[in-house]
Amino acid sequence: MKISIKYITLFLALFAIEVIIATYIHDNFIRPYLGDTIVIVLIYAFVMGFFYVGHTLSSKIKVAFYVLLFAFIIEGLQASSFIYKIGLGDQKWAQVILGTSFSWWDIVAYIAGFIAIVCAEWVINKKKLASH
Numbered sequence: 222m223k224i225s226i227k228y229i230t231l232f233l234a235l236f237a238i239e240v241i242i243a244t245y246i247h248d249n250f251i252r253p254y255l256g257d258t259i260v261i262v263l264i265y266a267f268v269m270g271f272f273y274v275g276h277t278l279s280s281k282i283k284v285a286f287y288v289l290l291f292a293f294i295i296e297g298l299q300a301s302s303f304i305y306k307i308g309l310g311d312q313k314w315a316q317v318i319l320g321t322s323f324s325w326w327d328i329v330a331y332i333a334g335f336i337a338i339v340c341a342e343w344v345i346n347k348k349k350l351a352s353h
Contacts, residue, residue: 228270235263243317254330261334264288278346285338292331299323 242256265288274280298304300323309315320327 222271223273225270225273228266232263232266232270235259235266239263253324254326257327257330258334258337261285261288261292261331262338264291265334265338278342281342281346282339285335285342288338289331289335292334293328295319296323296327296331 239256239259242252242259246252265285268274268284268288269281274284299320302310304310304315304319304321309319310321
C-alpha cells in the first residue's frame with residue numbers, strides 16, 4: 222500500500238462533484254450519464270490513491286479495466302434485481318450505491334469513463350517520457 226496524494230485529491234474532487242450532481246442536478250443527461258462516467262474515474266482514482274500498481278501505462282490501464290469490470294458486475298446485479306433479493310431495496314443508501322435498474326446507457330457511460338482514464342493516463346505518460 223502506497224498513498225498517492227495526486228490520486229486521493231482527484232478522488233475527493235470527483236466525490237464532491239458526484240455529491241453535487243446527486244443533490245442538486247435532476248436532469249436527463251448530467252445525473253444519469255455524466256455521473257456514471259465520472260464514477261468510473263472516481264473509483265479508479267480511489268484505487269490508485271491507496272494501492273501501488275506500478276508506474277507503467279499498461280499497469281494503470283489494467284486497473285482501469287478492473288474498475289470497468291467491477292462496474293459491469295454491479296450493473297449485472299442491477300439486472301437481476303439483486304438489491305431486492307438481499308432485502309435492501311427500500312434502503313436509500315443501498316439504492317444510491319448499488320443502483321436499482323439495469324441500463325445499456327450506463328454501460329456506455331462506464332466505457333466512456335474507462336476511455337477517459339486511458340486517454341488521460343496515455344497523455345500523462347507521453348509527457349513524462351518526453352521530459353526524460
